[in-house]
Amino acid sequence: MRSRLLPAVLAAVAAAVLAGGCSGDDWSEPHAEPSAVGTLGAGFSDPAAPPAPEATITPRPRSWDGVRPSEGYRVVLLTAGKDAQTRTLAGAVTEWAESEHVRLRTLTATSPDQYVQRISEAIGLAPDLVITAGNDLVDPLALVTPSHLDQQFLVVGAELAEPTANVTAADWTGASFRGEGLGMSSAYDPATFTPERAARAVRAGVAAVLNGLTGIVIWLD
Template identity: 65%
Template sequence: MSRRPRTLVAVVVGAAVAGALAVGVAVARGSDDWSGPHVTPTARGTLAADFVLPSGTPSPEATITPAPGSWDGVHPSAQLRVVLLTTSEDDRPATTVADAVRDWAHDEDVSLRTVVADGPTDRLPAVLRATALHPDLVISAGDDLVDPLAQVTPSHLDQQFLVVGAELAEPTENVTAADWSGASFRGEGLGTSSAYDAATFTPARCRAAVQAGVASVLSGLTGIVVSLDDAT
């Protein structure tokens, strides 16, 4: 599959920037107001050896299937700044993922802000609003955000993204996905996979995907797909 020309990405993104940054963006949780100096948090703990099998560090865009619980030993250091990017549409899978992100953030004492795309015309601006906050990590919930992310992420390589319950067709090294066979939407006109099953978006699986995906990013394993087919 041919890659999208970067000049087109720049034109599309540039046209949306001014309006996107003028809109209110987020609700803060936690004691960190994001206004002061910030040291990028690191991982506390390490991944188990069977998180990546069988050959160690995966190649870019590779899919790994970690052993159940192999990510449990990794936690963010204090005040990780995270933006939850989601939509206002009535989308039960996206809502379940978003709830899992909020629960994880509460349990890990993460500083969380939320950016909501208010309808189809606000999806690309919402991605831009999320990146404008310069968090340590943007976590995306919802298939409708996959194509807007594909437009923005190649021009924001210094920003880490985690897509939960979906993936980008051609991710750059700053985009990690955590999904499973029932949650494999890839956007870019590829349609919904025949294996897609909204019923697989259970609270437990979504929470595991958030934890495994974040652990992968914090451990420096980015630009890959973390598949939970055998992990939950």
């Protein structure tokens, strides 16, 4: 009986490892440089006048729909917070990754003493992009990201007050938390964190990063 059960147990363990994004998906091997598949639609930005660093652009709705990442794109989803807004954002990233066959790993910070540590762990995985969800990560990101300019970040549902060129944000009225002691915006509204809006933020933000439009805020209102 034991010999018959062993293969089934091993198969179950292997499936669990793969589902958890651990050693079953080896990121230590080199992979092709990521690129955009498809092109941005008219109205995403002005090709003749690229946005300046820290600028805010308001793309035409759905102008990002034709862009997806190339095969093998590696993303780390970094989350902090158990609030409904963070869960909605994280769910949007996960659904996008599944639909686009993105190689996704998730890291969660459960207490303030883990924020910088988890950001460092995400960088250590050398993904093509780190996507963050949760206001609690904004100030730690402002601390860490200027020292890692070769790593691209996308902040969804929030933004850094003074982002470096490697930090892009996808934001909207009702979600404009900026950290650095500025406090919560008077326009902050948890009800604006809908699955549909979160999905748009992820896709528009990734499309911008894939096209080299980084260090800016993508405004989705």
